[in-house]
Amino acid sequence: MKLIEAYIYEVTRRLPEKLRNDIALELRSTIEDMLPDHYSEEEEMEVLSKLGDPARLAASYRDTPMHLIGPKVYDAYFWTLKMIIPWAILITVLVHVVETIVLFSGEESVLSVVIKSFGIIIANIIHVLIQTFFWVTIVFVFIERIGMAKSDGSLTKYGTEWTPEQLKTVLVISKKKVIPRGEVIFSLVWTAIWVVLYFNADHLAGVYRSMDGEGLQMVMRALNQDVLMSYLPIVLPFALLEIGLALFKWKERQWTMRLVTVNAVLKVFSVVVLTIIATNPTLLNEAMIPYLATELNINMSSVNNFIDWAVWTVITVIIVTAVIEIYDSYRKAKA
Structure with missing residues (x-):
């Protein structure tokens, strides 16, 4: 049978x-x-x-x-x-x-390079297909x-x-349990993207202005790259674990309780690491708050409160998203 x-x-x-x-x-x-x-x-x-x-x-x-x-x-x-x-x-x-990273000379704004690279990547993908x-x-x-x-x-x-x-x-897989190949590829691409963003955060996150008609240029960096790099012993293994999880999904091709457990542990670990990094008071460039206060004509206390609210809003959204993803994978494995 x-x-x-x-x-x-x-x-x-x-x-x-x-x-x-x-x-x-x-x-x-x-x-x-x-x-x-x-x-x-x-x-x-x-x-x-x-x-x-x-x-x-x-x-x-x-x-x-x-x-x-x-x-x-x-x-x-x-x-x-x-x-x-x-x-x-x-x-x-x-x-x-x-x-793009290797050849980046710094003469052009990072934001302009990112926008240009996006168009080149789309064109290259079409050519490769x-x-x-x-x-x-x-x-x-x-x-x-x-x-x-x-x-x-x-x-x-x-x-x-x-x-x-x-x-x-032949492995008979229920439609409810199947893991699309596209989902696995997206996970690998996303891991590569956030790793690149992590190593170049101080060149990407900040306040941009149009300077002398030459496009957007960063006028104030938002993050302290040295603080980010201090977490590298934790972040780098996490990136490797994400790649391993994606390859595990590719091999299994369907949600199993073992895969759900590994995925849940990794999600919880990522939320904890993100919370620790995001709430580090030295992560933000110390010149950023006075700069925003001056530009927006408000006091520094208001800027601090807004930044704290924005950070915890992002963390809350990520926590809720992680819980939903863990529950959804569990539901699929039990289907």
């Missing part, structure tokens, strides 16, 4: 959601009709072998044909794209961020037209023709 459920899952996951339940019922009924009352695993595999590759069977249920790539290699082709594209995007972003799609398509067209020209089978993501034996390795 486990092989049957895996086979049905492999077929229906490739279909539009509105068709999955009906086709699952129909397919289960068909398989049961083909089996005797008391069947062995060998008989089960024989029936599934007659039904053939789940990818090709799913293709027969679709209303629209697959014109770009033939059914022999379509499943392997689509799986390859899903595996390559997220990593291509991640590498593109990281390479540009590192290159076009190149990835083109070359992967060319490779699979070659495989189908030449490599599998004499084969009646279809190529799977394992690089071999499909057999019922492969169903033993």
